[in-house]
Amino acid sequence: MxxxxxxxxxxxxxxxxxxxxxxxxxxxxxxxxxxxxxxxGGSSPSAQKVVRVGDVAILDALPADAMAELGKIIEFQGPEPLEQALDEVRSGDVAAAVEQVGDRIVLHVSAADQVKAATVTGVFNGLVNESNLAVAGVVTAKFSLDTAQVExxxxxxxxxxxxxxxxxxxxxxxxxxxxxxxxxxxxxxxxxxxxxxxxxxxxxxxxxxxxxxxxxxxxxxxxxxxxxxxxxxxxxxxxxxxxxxxxxxxxxxxxxxxxxxxxxxxxxxxxxxxxxxxxxxxxxxxxxxxxxxxxxxxxxxxxxxxxxxxxxxxxxxxxxxxxxxxxxxxxxxxxxxxxxxxxxxxxxxxxxxxx
Amino acid sequence: MTPAIVVRDLVKRYGDLVAVNGVSFEVGDGEFFGILGPNGAGKTTTLEMIEGLREPDSGTVEILGQSPYPRNSALLSRIGVQLQASAFFERLTAREQISTFAALYDLPSTRSDELLEMVGLTDKAGTRTEKLSGGQAQRLAIACALIQDPQVVFLDEPSAALDPQARRNLWEVLREINSRGKTVVLTTHYMDEAENLCDRVAIMDAGEILRLGPPAELVRGLDAPVRISVEHGMLSEPAARQMLADLPGADVDRPDTVEEDISSIIITTTRPSPVLSELAARDALAGLQVRGATLEDVFLDLTGREYRA
Incomplete structure (x- = not known):
């Protein structure tokens, strides 16, 4: 022993x-x-960063709760001058830069990260569509979509x-x-x-x-x-x-x-x-x-x-x-x-x- | 006196090579016994068969009246072994090694410090064995071999690869162990080690014991010529030759020789007494050195070749 x-x-x-x-x-x-x-790690993907260029009226017009919901997916930065914002997109620091010229929303994305670009583009597409419907007088949407993980x-x-x-x-x-x-x-x-x-x-x-x-x-x-x-x-x-x-x-x-x-x-x-x-x-x-x-x-x-x-x-x-x-x-x-x-x-x- | 070890006709073959070829000897109780020979002589194989690490092809070994093979636990606690390589547990300190080995013999570690002191390693107690010098590691291995206070101690080339000072320190330790009444069996390829330490020496070569006896007796039995050297200028080479020629009692078979080197005149003779008195009479003893035969000469005489460790 x-x-x-x-x-x-x-x-x-x-x-x-x-x-x-x-x-x-x-x-x-x-x-x-x-x-x-x-x-x-983390159960939700991290929010994509988007930098504003000047005033973006369509965002400012959103009600507070809608903006908060959007903030889960997109983290807004800026406003910054266009040149500086484009540099940040090119270098991959942010997913996109967004500017509004009159009624036209311009989204600057980089082809280097297509996943980010597609995510952000999709979100803004939805945003623009919804705003158009609101302007056209359709106030309440009939359908809504929630996503849930199967696991x-x-x-x-x-x-x-x-x-x-x-x-x-x-x-x-x-x-x-x-x-x-x-x-x-x-x-x-x-x-x-x-x-x-x-x-x-x-x-x-x-x-x-x-x-x-x-x-x-x-x-x-x-x-x-x-x-x-x-x-x-x-x-x-x-x-x-x-x-x-x-x-x-x-x-x-x-x-x-x-x-x-x-x-x-x-x-x-x-x-x-x-x-x-x-x-x-x-x-x-x-x-x-x-x-x-x-x-x-x-x-x-x-x-x-x-x-x-x-x-x-x-x-x-x-x-x-x-x-x-x-x-x-x-x-x-x-x-x-x-x-x-x-x-x-x-x-x-x-x-x-x-x- | 009953012998501590009895070895009879040990034989060990490795394929075609006969490593040990019919070795027999006895070691008395309390004796310091040396097995001397060059590398490959079969010393270690002989020792390993005695310790019970290897099974002999034929022949018998008895230590303290018991056979060491197969593994015999009762006998193992009465013998102490130091192996050729320092067998230590990795990354333990000197004191931890000793207390671990003590536990292997089911002993408390109370004697650790005493043993460390005996081998002169008190100040290295907290040093990891990897950091010890070769001599320190060998002394620690010997301390680990003594932990159970064995009656018989086996040491396999304990002073191999040590510097002269470390060897002298080790010799002191070994003499001390033997003086406490322990039987010590040591293999060595150093002639001077065997001459200095051993009561009796077995000279081995090519798996056989060539000669066995006390070192002084082996040397005396050789009747080898003595080398006498004196300082240059005491005597010229022709004068030396003339002196030897004038001395009576020359050995016709082994005539005296005279050599000269840078610093001395060297006379090799089988009749040292008259030569030394004649030199004294001529007052030519400055720088005198007299060197008798050593075990090296015995080895040369026995094998016909120079001894090389």
Whole structure:
């Protein structure tokens, strides 16, 4: 027992003092959660900026509530002189410049961003049409149109980014942890030294498993905690607590991948390269980085045979898709199955020594 | 006295290469035993079979009456091992390494500071092992090998790649360990290390023990000529030759020789006593140096080739 806890402490301290590993297991996935979560974040697209040139009577004539409604889509700036306004359109700072010459509304847009141009043009088309109808005496419109998103309001980018990155972060943490410990301990003859001490092998393996599970749970708490910060706005829907046993099973599966990598590789550099070679493509093919809905169907099929695919979709189900606790059981069983098979392979390939 | 280690007819082959070819010896309790030889002589393989890291193809090993192979936990807590490379946990300090190793033997870390002091690393207790010099790391590895107060200590080339001062410091530590009654087995490729430390030395080459005995005895058994050198100007080369010719009792088979270099006249002789008295009588002892045979000469004599570590 003393050997087990001392080895766990030794591995854990070694990890805490290893900036590179800390970066890849904690900072790197967190960076992606924040980056993607905030780039694609927010449930409504941000308002387009339009600059006024001189007086634009049609806007000034709008009642206050109509102007407020319009302000959700378009943020007005100015007034500014024409030349200055056109420069801003050209440089992409604003979506359009609008001026009114008599009864003619002139909208200056840039062909460089056609989406913005089309959005703004559409809005002004509507505005002009409505004003014409008002002038013609049609006061109340018979039809009105409201748009609504089909997804739950909370299904923003962070909802699919977070489970994917949690899965990826936990996978690389476990894989690299096991592989690097095995290879560096063999390279530096620590394994040999342990073999010459009266320590049961179970204490050696158990301590490494213990540290990896601890690290994975810390990752889970930090990643979810950060993703739930207001500016990212992750909302947990479903049996979120099932993420804990899922992450434990996922960690065991990826630990065993790391053990195979560590058994095969001879040097730390080799182990690192091999671990990346396995986890990085797997992350893409498993939907950890990109939503699989948009991907070709063969990727979706591949995801079903990769452990990371099961970890990520299992996490999505219980964290954001509002699935029940039992939905996690199948991915957990599959992950444990991977662990059993790979530990068997790793045991056969295990060497105490490089020579 | 019961031997601490008994090795009988050890053989280890790697494919066609016979790394160890029928090695036998005994190490007495409390003895400082050295295995000396150039790289590739089979020292480390022999040591690894004794420690139980490798299974011999044939032959037997007993340490304290027990077989070390397969892995024998009861025996492992009675032997201490320092490996050729410094085997430390990554990014731990010297003191943390010792307390971790202590826990591997199910011991509290109360002796950490005492051990650090013994190997002269008290001021490095909080330093990570990656930052230690080669000599410091070797001494820490030795401290880690002593944590469970073992009866037998194995050291594999402890002074490899150390500077002369670090080697002297290490030797002090090793003598101290041996003086506490521990049996020490050391491999080395340094002749002077074996001569300085070991009670007995096994000289190995090409997987076999060529000669085994106390260093002084091995050297004496060689009956090698002695080199006497005196300062230039004390004696001219022809005068030296004349002096040797006039001395009675010349060895016909191994005649004396005289050489001259920039600073001295060097006489190589098998009858040093009359030569030295004659030099003294001539008052020609300025800068005198007398160098007897060393283990290097024994090795040269045994293998017919220069010793190169």
């Amino acid at each position: 003393r050997a087990f806890s001392a080895l766990s402490v030794a591995i854990f301290k070694g990890l805490l003092r290893d900036r590179e590993t800390l970066f890849f297991t904690l900072v790197f996935p967190l960076f992606f959660i924040i980056l993607f979560g905030s780039i694609f 739950d309001e909370s299904l923003t980018a962070v909802q699919w980014v977070a489970p994917g990155m949690i899965g990826y972060g936990i996978a690389i943490g476990a894989t690299f942890g096991a592989a690097m410990t095995l290879v560096t301990w063999r390279e530096k003859k620590v394994l040999r030294r342990l073999r010459l001490a009266p320590v049961p092998t179970s204490s050696i393996v158990g301590s490494r498993v213990m540290v990896s599970l601890g690290v994975a749970l810390v990752q889970l708490v930090i990643f979810i905690g950060v993703a739930m910060l207001p500016f990212l706005g992750l909302q947990l829907r479903g049996a979120w607590y099932m993420a804990i046993p899922l992450v434990i099973c996922g960690t065991l599966a990826f630990l065993s991948i790391g053990l195979v990598v560590g058994a095969v590789a001879k040097t730390a550099e080799g182990a690192s390269a091999l671990a990346n070679l396995i986890t990085l493509p797997m992350a893409f093919l498993s939907g950890a980085f990109i939503p699989l809905d948009a991907a070709p169907s063969w990727i979706g099929a591949t995801a079903k045979v990769l452990p990371m695919g099961h970890l990520v979709s299992g996490l999505q189900d219980v964290l954001v898709r509002g699935q029940s606790a039992s939905s996690a059981l199948v991915p957990m069983a599959i992950l444990l199955g991977f662990a059993v098979v790979l530990v068997g392979i790793a045991t056969r390939l295990f060497r105490w020594d490089n020579t």
